[in-house]
Amino acid sequence: MILSAWLPACAITVLHYSTGAEHHWLHDVLRRLYYLPIILAAFNCGLRGGLTVSALVALAYSPHAFTHLTHHDPAGTLEKVLELVLYLLVGGVTGLLVDRERARQRELSVIAGKLRDALEEQRRTADQLVRAGRLAALGELVAGIAHEVKNPLHALRGTAEVVDAVVPAEAPQRRMWELHRQELDRLEAVAERFLSFARPAPLERRPIPPRRVLETVRALCAAQARQHQVEVSLAEGEGPAEVLADEPQLTQVMLNIALNAIQAIAGSGRGRGALRLSLAEEARGGHRYAVLRAENDGPGVPEAELERIFDPFVTSKSDGVGLGLSIASRIAEQHGGFIEARNLPGEAGVVFSVYLPA
Numbered sequence: 001m002i003l004s005a006w007l008p009a010c011a012i013t014v015l016h017y018s019t020g021a022e023h024h025w026l027h028d029v030l031r032r033l034y035y036l037p038i039i040l041a042a043f044n045c046g047l048r049g050g051l052t053v054s055a056l057v058a059l060a061y062s063p064h065a066f067t068h069l070t071h072h073d074p075a076g077t078l079e080k081v082l083e084l085v086l087y088l089l090v091g092g093v094t095g096l097l098v099d100r101e102r103a104r105q106r107e108l109s110v111i112a113g114k115l116r117d118a119l120e121e122q123r124r125t126a127d128q129l130v131r132a133g134r135l136a137a138l139g140e141l142v143a144g145i146a147h148e149v150k151n152p153l154h155a156l157r158g159t160a161e162v163v164d165a166v167v168p169a170e171a172p173q174r175r176m177w178e179l180h181r182q183e184l185d186r187l188e189a190v191a192e193r194f195l196s197f198a199r200p201a202p203l204e205r206r207p208i209p210p211r212r213v214l215e216t217v218r219a220l221c222a223a224q225a226r227q228h229q230v231e232v233s234l235a236e237g238e239g240p241a242e243v244l245a246d247e248p249q250l251t252q253v254m255l256n257i258a259l260n261a262i263q264a265i266a267g268s269g270r271g272r273g274a275l276r277l278s279l280a281e282e283a284r285g286g287h288r289y290a291v292l293r294a295e296n297d298g299p300g301v302p303e304a305e306l307e308r309i310f311d312p313f314v315t316s317k318s319d320g321v322g323l324g325l326s327i328a329s330r331i332a333e334q335h336g337g338f339i340e341a342r343n344l345p346g347e348a349g350v351v352f353s354v355y356l357p358a
Helices: 002-018 024-033 035-066 077-166 174-198 210-220 222-227 247-267 324-334
Strands: 206-208 230-234 243-245 273-284 287-296 338-343 350-357
Touching (some): 002 035, 077 174, 206 210, 206 247, 210 222, 210 243, 210 247, 222 230, 247 273, 247 287, 324 350
Antiparallel strands (some): 273 287, 338 350
16 A cells, blocks of 8 residues: 555655646646546555545645645646546445455355365265265175174184183194184184175264264273383363263274374384374365374375275285274264265375264
8 A cells, every 4th residue: 555555645745845837748648647546546445445545645635735834736627626526436336346346256155165164065965875885885795794704603603612621632633733723713703894894884873072072092002102102192172072972882983093003103114203183173065073083103194095995905014904983984974974084284194084073
């Protein structure tokens, strides 16, 4: 405003007062030059700027126009009065138009933001539908496989109880027999994980404090975190006091994510690492969500795999089944929410965000 309006208006006024009455044409030019700072003020500050500068220009010009304190503007009185009125009209109309245009731009910006949110929500919903379709198909297949595995497994475990009493503790074959029983236990655990993926437990939702879930997760993974020299912290901050959720299943989701992070940090070979749990509240697609986050400084996930890590049987661990994040994703969807994963800038780690309706 100083450069575009106030200094030019002052300069024009000084020229007016210092120009003799014999230079009629120069007074005409200077009177018209006042429109430039008025219009620029309106462009900068809208109606308020246009009216303010035009009013002050009229006040500054009036003594020169209608008195003989210094050099007098030789133009006719009617012409000068109309010029003063035009100053105010031009400043007011230009400022009003600028304000309307800015208001329209703000409205368009809001509409564009809503459209972006709607498109993002539509894309996320489409992704969820595709993933849900894949999970449903795989769930039926996995349920059948697990059922077929568990039937002979029960027979093997019954046989193992009989044979266990026959093999003496000091026999050379005892070690192999123990390995046999351990593998049976592992196979049963895998079959149970398949069944838990295929047939998720029904939710028992009730109002719970989400911070308590994060505190429980921090306590449950503390021992493994210490073993791998990973510092687990719970950030202070604002967040929803309650969410409607099944606390044990929500704890399972966050614990699965936290343990995966600890294992990823341990597998990176760096020695030390950090896992930061936090709670927040966000608006997405016109809805408000409670967001439970687990942020680690371990190795990033290749961008091509970020969308696949929640698919069944996708895992980077040599001894993993690849169902943990799939089950977590399904539990989040049962709650009406979803899970997102993204790499932090500069390969500084990965953050998992669990969104639940607030």
